[in-house]
Amino acid sequence: MENSESIVGGGVPLSVETAADPSRVRMGPPPTSAGRRLAVHPAPAARLLPVARLLLVARLLPVARLLPVARRALVVRPAPVVRPALVARPALVARLPPVARPGLQAPPGRATLRCGVGPGSSAAPQPPHAASASNGRASSSTGPPTGSANFRFGSEQHGGDGVPRPVNDEFILPPDDVAQHPSLGPMSSDPFHFRPTIHAVPATEALLNSTGLTFGAVLSPFAEKPDEEVPTVQQTRAGIVRCRRCRSYVHPFVQWLDHGRKWRCSVCHLVNDCPEAFRGRVDERGRRVDAAERTELSCGSVEYVAPKEYMMRAPQPPTYVFVIDVSATSAASSIPEVVASTLSNSLEDIYEDERALVAFITYDSKLHFYGLDSAFMQPRMMVVSEFADGVELPAPTPRMLVRASEARENIEHLLEGFPTMFEDNQDSGAALGPALQAAFSMVGHVGGKVLVVAAGRPSVGAGAVKARDERKAIGTAKESALLTPADNFYKLLAVDAAPLHVSFDLFMLAQRPSELSTVSSLSRHTGGKVFFYPNFSLSKDGQRVSADLSAMITRPTGWEAVMRIRCSRGLKITGFHGHYFARSSDLLALPNVDAASTFGVTIAIEDSALEGARSKFSYATMQAALLYTASNGERRIRVHTLALPIVAELPAVYQAADAPCMAALLLKMATLKAESSTIEDARSAMLNKMDDIVKSFKSLSKSAGGSGQLVLPASLRLLPYYTLAGLKNRALRVEGAGSVDGRSFALTRARTLPVHYLLHTIAPRLFRVQPGPVNPQLSKLPLTLSLTAASLGSDHVMLLDTMSALWLWVGRDTPGPVIRAVFGMDSLASVESTQLRLQPLDNDLSAHVFAMISLIRSQRDEYMPVYIVKQDGRYHASFCSFLVEDRSSSVMAYPEYLQALAKKK
Template sequence: MTQNYSYVNNSQYPGPNGGGPPPPARGQSPMMYNQQQQQQQQHQGVPPSSSNTLSPPTTPHLHQSRPVSPASDNNPARRAKRHYPTYVADQSSMAGTPPPPPQSTMQQGGMPSVQNNSIPNPAYPTMNPPQPNNNDNYASSLTNGVANMNLYGQSQQPTPLRQDIPLVGQLPLIHDLDLTPSAPQIGQNVIYYSILGISVTPSPNAQSPSIFKRSTINAVPASNNILKKSKLPFALLLEPYPSNMEVPVVTDTVVARCTRCKTYINPFVRFSQGALKWQCNMCGLDNDVPSSFDWDVTSQQQVDRWSRPELNYGCVDFVASADYMVRPPQPPAYVFIIDTSYQAIQTGMVGVVTNSILKSLDNIPNEDGRTKVALITVDNAVGFYKLSGDEPEMLVVGDLSDIYLPRAPSDLLVDLADAKSMVQDLLERMKTMHNESQLVNNCLGTALQAARKLLSSTGGKIVCFQATLPNVGDGVCKPHEEKKAITETTLMTPSSGFYRTFATECAKSQVCADMFIFGGSFADVATLNVIPRFTGGQTHFYPGFNANNSADALKLEHEIEKLLGEQIGLEAVMRTRCSAGMVCKAFHGNCTTRVPDIMALPNVPRDQSYCVEIGIEEDLQGSHAYFQTALLYTTCFGERRIRVINLCLPIARTLPEVFSAADQTAIARTICHQAIDKAVTYKLRDARDLLAKETIDISTAYAKEVIGNVATGASRLSLGRNLSLLPFLILGLLKTDTFNEAGNIPADIRARSTVLLRTLPMNLWLELTAPKFYCLHSMPQNAGQIDPNTKQFVMPPRLNLSSEKLERHGLYLLEDGQNIYIWMGKEAVPPLCMDFLNIPNISQVQSGQITELPKLHNSFSQRATAIVDHIRKERRSTYYPSLYIVKEDGDPLLRAMFLNRLIEDRNANGPVAAGANQQNVNSGMSYFQWLGFIRSKCQ
């Protein structure tokens, strides 16, 4: 039998079972697993072949019992530590991993069958079907399909398999969080799209990948009444500009749009009248097909219209014609504002910032040589720098009431290609030129006004590095005042109205601002974040920053270099269109919303996410609904483009269909946006109540509308497999710094958490809400290495977020996208300490932040280091995770930070009584207290 534990053969490295064999679930054969599942079902009174589903099941009906750890159950100390209710499981059902969910009919991988030599081979991860083995089979399938259905008939949706999961008494199925989002079931097979009238070509890429656009419900309710009964939020989650994603480009500037509703031609339109017209899938209007679809004027040759990217891909970029430009494309322009007051100098921030900018100059997008840069310093006056002539010249303006530019903008904002050596010289000098400064004042608002004046004619990006609370000139921020109770406060309340007005002016001028904030006792992140919030920028916060701490300096350096090296989009607007009967009713994310449904984005950062809530105003007709998001933007290399993202969803006319198509992660994200808005408008208590109410309402609706018996459904607290982790995710949100009611969370930390929950891409948002937890001391032999078959990096098995998983001799890693914590048990053996940290024993290990793990010449160290490096490098954002060593009996603050991320446990401030006895939601509840609270409110 293959051993799953790396150190089981060495008695000095005890595994989870005290050095004994692994639990029964590990290395278990499929036959043994199936036998145990059948025994479990018979024990629970469920026949092996259940007939209560509407289609043949592809996976066992799941009634998973909570696995029991023999080692922990025999230990009285471990039993006293447990926060879960005692639950005696049938020994025959202890199969460590739950069965997989039903497989989608649309799988990952593959490229469209349509070939076009002019299209680069894009990294386009989509949901693709199995391809036909040969052309004869494919032709046969088409012939049989045409013989049995009308060309544009309604599709027959596959009947969803229902899996009800009783939540109370068993651990959350956290491995479901790692599954690829299921694709909308818009047909039995994508090859039949064109036969069914869903798409015009048999391309498997007709649907947009979920990374670009994701719906909370993958089947649109046919009426608002059905949507209201389900209690599910209906919204689209958008990430229009993900990094490292190539999108097919339509280069001939032929942009075909509906003349009535302005929808862009896409794979879901229909051709009619001998293919001379195309019918809009949004409004039904017939439009003329552009002649260039069939005839290339340049080469004077006939072309294959079916090879056009916009008819085969759900997400494409059109190169826009001059009609989409009101001025020449905006050049990338960066104005750096650097705080040089006494506090900024003392922290060492100025030296790290200038050095990082200096190292990033070659990475700033400048393919066509049009990029411009300027530098401004700020203390009690505004310092400009003339970058033309023989050497840099500093020009100080002390009039804060009416700021002006002391030289022509062309002398202050210069082409990087022409003035690079002068910019480098200035940055080298700035590392030390302000070291003797004793000025404690800061006029940030005035410096921002100056930067906007520099950029007003072209637009651009302000990158601000701020270490002192603005206290003179425009935008003075008030010192923090302690509030009487955290539940009585609002969230993200700015202390000055200047920044909201300034952000509006910036948006009009296509100016964006990114804020790097370095906190002392109070930095007022809530106020300074207002500018990025409404201009499409980003906010980074470094509490207690000190450049002498190499880990702090490394994090800042990485995040500056990543942000400046991004291929951003400029001067953008984004609009989402829906099928008739639906409307966009609310927008979330860092943008300015223009009436009625336009999101203005002076800057489109990579990997930032947005949310658009959808309302149903009229009953929906037909079998499918369509959504199209168009992002008009300018690339860094001066090309005006339109990114069009299409999504087709089936229309559901029954509540079971709606629930079976729910996406629990997207639903939790949408509820999170709604709760943040509630906390900003009202109070934090109201936001927590909303999170609880939405969870209770959805659970009650499922019991009533799907299970059919409210009393039975509520008593078992059952949800479908695709919704079973929703209560877990909402509890994770309640325990984040944003919604946590602990009174010791500083206002700046709470504000930073809110910024992250609002803007992170979906994968990092999920990690922040539900961190990943791994055991390192007994990880499989292949963990921390590249799998030779799949060529993918192998991570250790994911653990439930409970302190029950912690052993005193163990080594564990927990990461939430922002921080990586490595927990070392107080009884860790000396060989483990040596192999991991090159330290003789656990008593000499120190808790604290480190830059990286030591690179030692042993397999365990190399694999553990590779895991940390993989986590840090696979970031789809500019945020760089900090690394902490947490010793079990070490720094109490770090220990509390780690344990608070184990969201299945009760927090120190949580209630002691059972959840059913709680009247109000409490963020300190354990997972099972939370389930008891929900169940009591559902009855």
């Protein structure tokens, strides 16, 4: 099973084969794999040296604290409005005016929906048949809010031109028109975890195709929903109740038969006996009377503590191997200092965990290992310089992979010495490949997380790659060749490592082209993360590297995870997008998983099977089961069940469409095309999809033709906006694409980010700071402005939130008092943007600016540096590339695009 022939990963369509059950995935000792594993025995080439000059040095940088996941105030709105069906009711059809006509349309009202599950829930869950499944209308019996969270669902606002734009919506939740959909009740998994592109299943493939829409989902199985935890199922004598045949977990949408003595599985339709200890009374509508008291029968997302039979070996301890570039290039950029300082501050939790294991490897053209055994008074350094025939680890005495709690003194000693040990290093080689082989060899029998901090292209030993000439390729058809790995070494290593629960997180701190597209295969096929800091400098990126590295050590992590997605008959997964290792058509190995781990899934409809399903269920279900080991050693199963009504009518399909999620999935799909074909083909695919959707709706809807206006279902109003923004993002744009490394990283982000992260990345939020009201105690962000140069005035100060950074833009005519209040100087005329720093000053405007920055940062779990941009400065053009509503040399302006779409026939 582990050596499955269908080993693929990273967004490749899957072949189908019989899948094993995730709960039965063997986690035993690693199988020996085709000579790739490394022998561990004494190395003649190794020499033992005392660690040189382990001097105490001042900490270079304070580690930025890990920003918590957003904890925003809740928005409670009046009672929800139940939306009528589409087409018959013009209110659900959005006419998008092709010409700027100020004041043409007033902002629409906003609906709200409960979107919470929780132990505090008092409302009895509705049975599957409580809502009409044939027309997609929402159940009106949503009752009072339950759980702890209520969210305003997304909609749009209009600028003066009446063109729809996203509201200032932190999470970009489903549109208002979908917000009342029965699939979004508390019994179904919520959009934070499992979000479909259509909140209903079209009854036939032809019905789906007639709309031009794409059916699929975006999953973030380990996501942290603000102010709400996934509830844990109370253990009973019945154990974990699962279908005997397909092994899906019992959930709120199964059918109860024979007075509760049996239940029908919604995935495979088998009628199962209900364990006696799990039986309960069933009412005349087929509902379990005790459903509200049983988490697994009332919540769409639950977690089980797995019993022993779910373990094939003792749960894996949290294991970290740090692989650090200490070459001359790295040392000149102070990278060892940044890493040492960060780790010194971030390992506290690991020291306190008695199970946690840690090892360090550094490299230039040689490999350096560190014996950290607590039996020795000092850490010992061992250097290996011969690895032409493969790496041999030095004799493991003293031990290199050690319990952090026991070896704390030696680890601290080592980290204190790092900055001075390599400050005069003249060796500019980078034996990254051999260092990774050694790291894998060290932890292959345990599993774990390898954190790789590289200062550039690997140049020595296995995995060394030559720099490819990219100057003439950028923005042409030849670029795609550079976006595919130059060497399969990293992918092959990943394919060996993933089944053994080893993942690689890559931090590339590069000053020159680094072959990121080659090296990042490591992370792509092991469920790892990629961080990229082009033109790295300590002053520009030091804090950010520190925060990102710290986050990967301290954030909650699921270890040795596998995720299986089971779909109702009639639904078939056709592909995954993200960072993972596919074991079969529905089983992903995820050596590490955390809140940001996100996967796109495309799903096909199989008519005859779905027809059979409809005869028994009005809902189709998809269930994602993530089996993982928590850092405390508990084996757990997190189960997300998404229930979608099966609908046979077009209006119901359109009404359930989730434009933001669809845009995110289409972008993820485009990244694959960009690499397998060309950037141009990826762009065409995005444009053609939007054309198809517009043309399909025109041909189907009488109200859509003849007016010269673009008419779209209300739920899809923002799809053109996100399509256009996607084309202007660095992942897919033609002009200003920058370097191949930059493109590769942008594609990685598009492939792996959750929906709201991705959409805020391609269409950042723009706020005006000045002129405007000043509020030092600001508690709510102002409305966002259109992403166009027209939003900027030469006397304005603006703030742009690109998700990964904040850009403070200052107009050339900004009044002196504003400059003085914000920057503490009379004029910025003679100061380079890069020299400017924002410091809190003792005045209300400065406090207002910092309050805005702090509010935005509190919504992110990434560190966000603030870049200052002067209107006439060198970064103004970079800032303007985020103004995606404006025309670029290859893509029209947003209103023009809407006009062009309106003319499609």
